[in-house]
Amino acid sequence: MQVSSPMKYLFAAVATAPLLAGMAHAQAEDEVRIEQPVIVTLPGPQRTAGEMVSNVAALDRKALVEDMSSTLGDTLDRQPGVASTSFGQGASRPVLRGLGAERVQVLTNGIGVIDVSAASPDHQVAADGIDAVKVEILRGPAALVYGGQAIGGVVNVIDGLIMEDLPKRPLAGEAYAASNSVNDGTEAGGRVQGVLGPLVGTLTASTRDFGNYDIPSPAQSDRLRAENGEPAGPDGELPNSFVQTNSVAGGLSWVGEKGFLGGAVRQQSSQYGLPLEETAFIDLKQTRYDMRGGLNVDNGFFTDITASASVADYEHTEFEAPGEPGTIFKTDGFEGRIEAGHVLGPLQGEFGIQYADSSLDAIGDEAFITPTDTKSVGVFLYESHDFESGLGIEGGLRGEQVDLDNEGAGKVSFDLVSGSAGVHKHWDSGWFLGTQVSWAERAPNQSELFADGPHLATEQYEVGDATLGKERGLNFEGTARWENDAMSFGANLFLTDFSDFIYLAATGAELDDLPVFEFRQQDAQFTGGELFANYQLLDGPLTADWKFDAGLDFVKAEFDDGSDVPYVPPVTLNAGAEADWGALALGAKLTWAGDQDSPGVGQLATDGYVTADLHADLDIARYGFGRTGTKLFLEARNVSDEEVRMATSVLKDSVPQPGRNIRAGIRYLF
Incomplete structure (x- = not known):
């Protein structure tokens, strides 16, 4: 019997489980503990990542600084089950389990980013880890409380501007700076937080200035050159791949014994080149206002009530050349949520309502979509209960109505219903087993319904279909995990059966010298999983404390x-x-990526790659500089200068990833 590559790794993991368990048992006497992060994005009572059937993850500030790249998707793409759409240095969105763009909801503090990043891979996400305190990645049924656009999952960027609890220190802050050799680039960020009685004030700022980046191979892949006889393209440096970003933000919170109330404002701007076009670049600006408040009720039924609201004004201009503005994309939006935690008999959970109203307008030669207003209102319920035996149950429902009103095509409406149910079991031996099933429905977005025009950044002429129906997905997932104080390992396997999956397909025709692509629907099936392991060893070889981790996703x-x-x-x-x-x-x-030999109709296969990164940290807090956590760091990324092309990128055959990069910097805490 021939075994597929993913299953070979799964069988290997199962076969080595007893050995790993024995290694962990041998270290049981060591005082070491693998800490599981609390996931605040989850509905209902607070839970850690290890208490969820789905594979959820969280990157704290330390991890964000270590993995920092120029875009959100590239910063997260080493996480299990996460990839990046990677449009040069300027734009990328996270891809979760093969699903991206309109199927992954990117949030800022639990509210949508209110931008146009889902409309095209060359549009930057209006959220960045450079000044975030935490980023959480949520997959599976719990993500459905955020709406049908979260059918693939949720990425929540938490900026810490509105505080729910009083900080331990009356005055604290952080300064971060780094330089990069691959693009002669610099990056920096700062945060200051002060407490005056019940008031907490927070200020943050960040900047990034990256030039064109070095590439280890000609821009055009060997396969593309063989396919159409094109020249190799630029070598050594990728033209027009620069990116510059700036942000400044402030928040003020009142924190009492039983509640909090706060507001924040953020302004950010960005300029970045579009690598396929010689001089074209995007100039982006967003102003965002946030308010959030919460009250601990604890009256026997209600436990707490939280309300959040955000208003954002977003605009970006696509310049054909300096001083020659082309297409302008604008979106204004409001989104709000009210969530009520409660106890109902043995159940703990949350119910609430969410409302969103946004407008999208594109003006110019590349306006492939006409003005569209989108409104949605949703109600949701999520319940869970953990029995003393270690058995746990959870489930949720969401109903949503989405209305899209296009200037030319008129109005379309969608009634959506999503639901989930799961069961899991903890054992004192450290084992955790769980399974869940969910049903999710998603409305097509503006581009899928109403696009009709040239999209030069992706070299396509896109045509929407106003008659598209809603997309539906039936998901099954199972997990098996084991952990003790020093080690954990496990596997998540999933199957998602989509009805009327929406996708962009080549028609074979041409318009405006561009190939025509139109949005269509067809049933599809996604199968895969993640394997993961962590191991800690105190006072091991060379008298060091050791940490090992590994994750495989397919x-x-x-x-x-x-x-x-x-x-x-x-x-x-x-x-x-x-x-x-x-x-x-x-x-x-170490990152090993296999060949992608199943690229889809009209796409070229993508070669795999192996990259190695090295890093060194010097804890200068031990020598009186800053408080605990202050470090100098030195990194070498892609040490062997490997040619890397992301199979998830529309530019994979014309824009390789950056080559070798030496990154040096400091994180200073006070």
Whole structure:
């Protein structure tokens, strides 16, 4: 019997489980503990990542600084089950389990980013980890409380501007700065937070200035050159791949014994080049206002009530050349949520209502979509209960109405229903088993319904279909995990059966010298999973404390007619090791990505790659500089200068990833 590559790794993990368990048992006497982060994005009572059937993750500030890249998607793409759409240095969105763009909801503090990043891969996400305190990644049924656009999952960027609890320190802050050799770039960010009685004030600022980046190979891939006889293209440096970003934000909160109330404002701007076009670039600006308040009720039924609201004004201009503005994209929006935590008999949960209203307008030669207003209102309920035996149950429902009103095509409405149910079991031995099923419905977005025009950034002429129906997905997921104080390992396997999956397909025709692509619907099936392991060893070889981690993710996606869904990530393995002597820590990370030989109709296959990263941290807080956590760091990314092309990127055959990068910087806490 021939075994597929993902299953080989799964079988290997199962076969080595007893050995790993024995290693962990041998270290049981060591005082070491693998901490599971509390996931605040989850509805209902607070839970850690280890208490969820789905594979959820959280990156704290330390991890964000270590993995920082120029875009949100690239910062997160080493996480299990996460890839990036990667449009050069300027734009990328996270891809979760092969699903991206309109199927992954990117949030800021639990409210949508209110931008146009889902409309095109060259549009930057109006949220960035450079000044965030935490980023959470949520997959599975719990994500459905955020709406049908979260059918693939949720990425929540938490900026910490509105505080719900009083900080321990009356005055604290952080300064962060780094330089990069691959693009002669600099990046910096700062945060100051002060407490005066019940008032908490927070100020943040960040900047990034990256030039064109070095590439280890000609821009055009070997496959593309063989396909159409094109020249190799630029070599050594990728023209027009620069990115510059700036942000400034402030928040003020009142924190009492039983509640909090706060507001924040953020202004950010960005300019970045579009690598396929010689001089074209995007100039982006957004102003966003947030308010959030909460009250601890605890009256026997209600436990707490939280209300959040955001208003944003977003605009970006696509310049054909300096001084020559082209297409302008504008969106103004409001989104609000009210969530009520409660106890109902043995159940703990949350119910609430969410409302969103936004307008999208595109003006200019590349305005491939006409003005569209989108309104949605949703109600949701999520319940859970953990029995003393270790058995747990959870489930949720959401009803939503989405109305889209286009200037030319008129109004279309969608009534959506989503639901989930799951069960899990904890054992004192450290085992956790769980399974869940969910049903989700998604309304097509503005581009899928109403697009009709040239899209030069992706070299396509896009045509929407106002008669598209809603997309539906039936998901099954199971997990098995084991952990003790020093080690954890496990696997999540999933199957999602889509009805009327919406996708962009080549028609074979041409308009305006561009190939025509139109949005269509067809049933599709996604299968895959993530394997993961962590191990800690105190006072190990070389008298260091050691940490090891590894994660392997895979997904296969096929349409009902047997063809492959395009832009799906290949089998990917990430592994890391770190030795910590207290003042000095040295580490290495390895990424292996397999070939993507199932690229979809009209797409070229993508070669796999192996990259290695090295890093060193010096804890200068031990020498009187700053408080705990202050470090100098030095990194070498893509040490071997490997040619890397992301199978999830529309530019994979013309825009390789950056080559070798030496990154040096400081994170100073006070």
